[in-house]
Amino acid sequence: MQIEKNRFLYGNLSDVGRVRDENQDYYGRYSGTFGDLLLICDGMGGYQGGSIASRMAVEIISEHFKSLTAHYDVKYEIEQAAMQAQIQIKKYQAENPETEKMGTTLVLLLIREGNYWFAHIGDSRMYLKRDGKTNQLTKDHSLVQEMLDGGIIEPEQAKDHPKGNIITRALGTDNYSPDIKGPYQLKTGDVFMLCSDGMYEYLEHEEISEYMDKEPQDACEVFVALANQRGGKDNITVQVVKISGELMENSSSGKKLHKWIVAIVLAIVALIAVRFIIVRYVMPTCPVCISIKEGREGKCLPLSSADEIEEKIEEEGSNEDLDDGVTNDEEEEASEDEQPGEDE
Structure with a gap:
């Protein structure tokens, strides 16, 4: 399955917010023989490298996919791309000790041949709206999520929890393994939304679902505006893609x-x-060899009429004139004497 080209509708927007001086979020959207790739990375580490880590991750991962041929194992290549980003970020940390605590989250969407895959590290999220229902596809790698899973806190306590900023996985740390899911089949009308925590922390799930119905760029602008109106304490980054083309076998x-x-x-x-x-x-110009069952060598005759062939047979004689041949009666007697499979 594939989608008609130019039938994806995209929107994206990133904003520094109302409190911070630097935007440490970084995003990218890329298309090629590998498919369509969308990424958001949310850097951490303050002025000591958060923005560097997020930019490095987006650029390294996108370059990895650009280098691929048309046929590849998607999950394997996502793992390889994340590992390359990890290696380069760790190398930068080693060469610049003041950035030793830098790192970044990652959320990634890959659309290819009518299917999609997604991956994430940390607490950047992805949502899918299909047939009027919106689901959060990713599950945060965070301390608060672990507390929720363990029944230590209730969902209403999670939103403003004092440890809500602690994540358990990130590129640049020892635990950087991505969760990768897919392939899943696309459906016309699907809407995907990728975002950093600076956006979803200020909106309820129902609001996210409602505004995903807007045109992608309009939706991004509404999400950023609402997050800023309600505090804007963090950087805010959103990408939205709508599948508007017809799916076709290709x-x-x-x-x-x-x-x-x-x-x-x-x-x-x-x-x-x-x-x-x-x-x-060809056949009309070739001689036809007619072998007469007479116990003698067959003769090669030119292509003749049926009457000529019949006259020739009469001239050559019949079974009664055979010198060395075996008559039909003799054939039957011989066959009775030779019964295959019997022991002598």
């Missing part, structure tokens, strides 16, 4: 099958053409 496997069908049809046509040429132009 997968790589479908292309291969189509090529095989075409090849088979062409081969059949070629065989028919060769047979026609032989029958129409």
